[in-house]
């Protein structure tokens with residue numbers, strides 16, 4: 001609605017038909033200056049709703065500088081993801097972020113991220129449906145489209161090809177692994193809002 005769109009406009013394109021939940025566990029790190037928590041990335045989703053505990057470590061890239069996103073008790077962090085940037089024609093920008101290694105000596109950090117996305121498991125995402133700048137934002141009086149429309153399959157292939165830190169996998173794998181990469185992610189389970197009887 002802040003984009004001047006009707007209330008259900010993003011719902012109609014399925015911005016939250018599929019939600020993946022990932023929990024991240026960052027144990028205390030003995031060699032934190034040479035360790036990455038979560039490497040620099042933007043989220044390949046429409047929106048991320050993130051719950052972080054009180055440990056801190058999340059940073060966003062703003063104006064070329066890494067800025068702490070301090071935990072606020074009772075608050076959720078909302079990230080604009082790449083697909084929202086695409087459909088909003090860059091009126092909303094996805095934010096690059098990272099998590100530095102846990103600096104505590106004895107306490108782990110835990111975060112839980114819920115990614116609002118198209119339903120990647122359903123026919124919609126395989127059907128070749130196109131996602132691009134929303135027409136109302138690019139038609140007469142609006143900005144010209146900044147992006148071409150792409151299918152979900154193309155978007156996912158692009159994302160997979162980027163690799164960690166936005167570098168292609170071939171470059172990434174040529175880099176030495178971090179000395180101790182201690183972050184553990186739970187199995188990401190992907191579930192559509194509407195689970196049909198044959199899906200688990």
Ligand SMILES: O=C(O)CCC(=O)C(=O)O
Pocket residue numbers: 022024038043050052058097098099111113
């Ligand atoms: O652990 C965090 O605070 C953020 C993790 C993250 O960026 C992600 O799971 O996409």
Ligand SMILES: [Fe+2]
Pocket residue numbers: 041042043097
């Ligand atoms: Fe993220």
